[in-house]
Each structure stands twice: as C-alpha cells, then as structure tokens.
Amino acid sequence: MQVLDNSIEEFLQEFHRDHIETMTEESFQEIVSTQLQQKHCDDANMQGEVDRHWREILLNSYLFDRQTKEISELSTITLDELKSWGRNFISPESNRRKLSIQVVGNYRQSSSRQAAGSRRSSHGPSRHQPPPGFYTNLRLFESVEAFRSQCDDF
Numbered sequence: 001m002q003v004l005d006n007s008i009e010e011f012l013q014e015f016h017r018d019h020i021e022t023m024t025e026e027s028f029q030e031i032v033s034t035q036l037q038q039k040h041c042d043d044a045n046m047q048g049e050v051d052r053h054w055r056e057i058l059l060n061s062y063l064f065d066r067q068t069k070e071i072s073e074l075s076t077i078t079l080d081e082l083k084s085w086g087r088n089f090i091s092p093e094s095n096r097r098k099l100s101i102q103v104v105g106n107y108r109q110s111s112s113r114q115a116a117g118s119r120r121s122s123h124g125p126s127r128h129q130p131p132p133g134f135y136t137n138l139r140l141f142e143s144v145e146a147f148r149s150q151c152d153d154f
Contacts, residue, residue: 001102012090020086028079039071 043049056062063069089096 001100005098005100009092013092016086016090016092020083020090023079023082025079028082032074032077036071036074039067039074 043052052067053064056064056066088094
C-alpha cells in the first residue's frame with residue numbers, strides 16, 4: 001500500500017513541477033482552444049445525445065447542460081488561476097487531504113466443496129479456487145462492465 005501511495009505522490013509532484021508550473025501562456029491557450037472545439041461539437045447522432053443524458057442519470061448528477069457550463073468556465077479560466085489551483089491542491093506544499101483505501105478480496109468455496117477440500121492438503125489454496133480478481137457472478141460482471149462502458153468518456 002505504501003509503495004502505491006509513494007508512486008501517486010511522486011506522479012503528482014512531477015505533474016505539478018513539469019506540466020503546470022512550467023506551462024506557457026501559448027501552450028495553455030492551445031489546450032483551452034482544443035477543449036473548446038471538442039465541447040462545441042454536436043453529438044454525431046441521436047444515440048450520442050441519449051448516451052450523454054443517460055451518463056448524467058447513471059452518475060446521479062442530472063446536469064444535462066454540463067457541456068454549456070463547461071464551455072462557459074473554459075472561456076474564463078486563466079493560466080494564473082490554473083497555477084494557483086495547482087499550488088493549492090497538487091503541490092507537495094499544499095494542505096490537501098488524501099484518502100487511500102485498499103480492497104482485499106476473499107473467495108469462499110461452497111460448503112460441499114469445503115468439505116471435499118478439507119481432505120486435501122491445507123498447504124495453499126485449492127486448485128478449484130478462481131484466481132484473484134476473477135468474477136464468479138456473471139450478472140455482477142455484466143452490470144459492472146455495462147456501467148464502465150457508460151462512463152468511458154467521463
């Protein structure tokens with residue numbers, strides 16, 4: 001867990017130092033211009049609009065005019081504001097808070113398999129155990145994958 005935390009901290013420090021603090025006005029304007037062009041594009045078809053609205057519903061945000069609001073904010077942000085935000089929330093000197101959570105799974109066999117498995121050697125996992133991260137509930141897997149596909153662009 002500590003290795004992962006250290007890697008995240010190192011990435012944030014490098015990103016702040018190498019990208020935000022050293023950004024020129026020209027590169028900042030290029031990024032803003034590119035983002036504005038993307039936001040001004042209409043949906044390619046009706047399915048794109050439906051997907052955009054469903055994403056708002058699935059995420060419980062219901063901000064159906066998000067695109068208009070993002071365009072408005074992008075048009076007003078300055079490089080100094082971005083650098084100030086970086087100093088306040090990303091730099092090592094900032095007073096930010098961090099929450100790190102580690103989730104550890106534990107696969108349990110059904111009682112009939114446990115009884116059969118208890119006759120085997122107890123020197124390690126049963127060969128019938130699925131590998132870590134393996135979905136045993138296909139319906140759960142399908143619902144997770146469906147949700148991820150809805151949120152790919154977010």
